Amino acid sequence: MIMKDNKLKIVDVQSAAKELDLPRHIMQFTETVNVRELGTLSRVTDKIANLLKARLPDVSVELPAENEVSVDNSRVIVKVGQIPKNDTAKEVSVTWSIDDDELGAFVFALMGTLSK
Amino acid sequence: SMDLCDPWKCPPSKYAWGSLDSSIVMQKLLQEGFTQAKIQHNATGFIITIPSDNATVTVEPNSTHIVCTGGDGAARLKLRRILISCLTEF
Numbered sequence: 001m002i003m004k005d006n007k008l009k010i011v012d013v014q015s016a017a018k019e020l021d022l023p024r025h026i027m028q029f030t031e032t033v034n035v036r037e038l039g040t041l042s043r044v045t046d047k048i049a050n051l052l053k054a055r056l057p058d059v060s061v062e063l064p065a066e067n068e069v070s071v072d073n074s075r076v077i078v079k080v081g082q083i084p085k086n087d088t089a090k091e092v093s094v095t096w097s098i099d100d101d102e103l104g105a106f107v108f109a110l111m112g113t114l115s116k
Numbered sequence: 117s118m119d120l121c122d123p124w125k126c127p128p129s130k131y132a133w134g135s136l137d138s139s140i141v142m143q144k145l146l147q148e149g150f151t152q153a154k155i156q157h158n159a160t161g162f163i164i165t166i167p168s169d170n171a172t173v174t175v176e177p178n179s180t181h182i183v184c185t186g187g188d189g190a191a192r193l194k195l196r197r198i199l200i201s202c203l204t205e206f
Contacts, residue, residue: 013131013206016206017131017133020133022133022134022204023133023134023135023177023178024131024132024133024178025132025133025134025135025136025178025179025180025203026178026179026180027132027179027180027181027182027196027199027200028179028180028181028182029181029182029183029184029192029196030181030182030183030184031184031185031187031189031192032183032184032185032186033185033186034186056124058122058124059124072124098128098132098196099127099128100124101128102124102126103124105189106124108189109189112188
C-alpha cells in the first residue's frame with residue numbers, strides 16, 4: 001500500500017517501487033575459504049561438483065568454465081583457485097545473490113565440510 | 117491452501133530498494149563495532165574495507181557486493197543486516 005498525492009493505493013511491490021522512483025538494490029555475497037586438498041584444481045573442482053550433486057539431487061550442477069561450478073543455472077557460482085606457495089590447500093569462493101540466499105549459504109556451509 | 121514451494125526457489129519475502137548513503141553506512145558500521153572500517157570513494161560508488169574481519173563491501177548506486185574471506189559467515193550476516201537497515205525494504 002502506498003500513499004501518493006494524498007491517495008492510498010494498493011499495488012504490487014514492483015509497481016510501488018516504480019511509483020516511488022526507487023530502483024531495486026541487488027545485494028551479492030562472496031565467501032572465500034581455504035580447504036585442505038592435495039589434488040589438482042580440476043580434481044578438486046570435480047570433487048566439489050560431485051559433492052553438490054549428491055547433496056542437491058534436484059538442482060542442476062554444471063561445470064561452465066575451468067575450475068568453476070554452477071549451481072542451478074548460475075544462481076550460485078563456486079570457483080576453485082590456487083593459493084600461492086601452497087600445494088596442500090585450495091581457495092574456494094562461493095558467490096550468490098540475496099535472492100538465492102538459502103541455496104548460497106547452504107553451498108558455502110558445504111564447502112566448509114570439505115577439509116573435514 | 118498453503119502454497120508450498122521448493123526451499124531452494126522461494127522468492128525472498130522482502131526486497132531492498134534505493135541507494136546506500138556512504139556516511140550513514142559508515143556511521144552504522146562504527147556503531148556496530150566495525151571500528152577498522154575504511155572508505156574509499158570512486159567514480160560511481162564506494163568501497164569499504166574492514167581488515168579486522170577480512171571483509172570488503174563494494175557499493176554501486178543499485179548494487180552491493182559483500183566479500184568475506186576465511187570466515188564462518190558471521191561477518192557477512194552482520195554486514196548484510198547493517199546494510200539492509202540503510203536501505204528501504206518492503
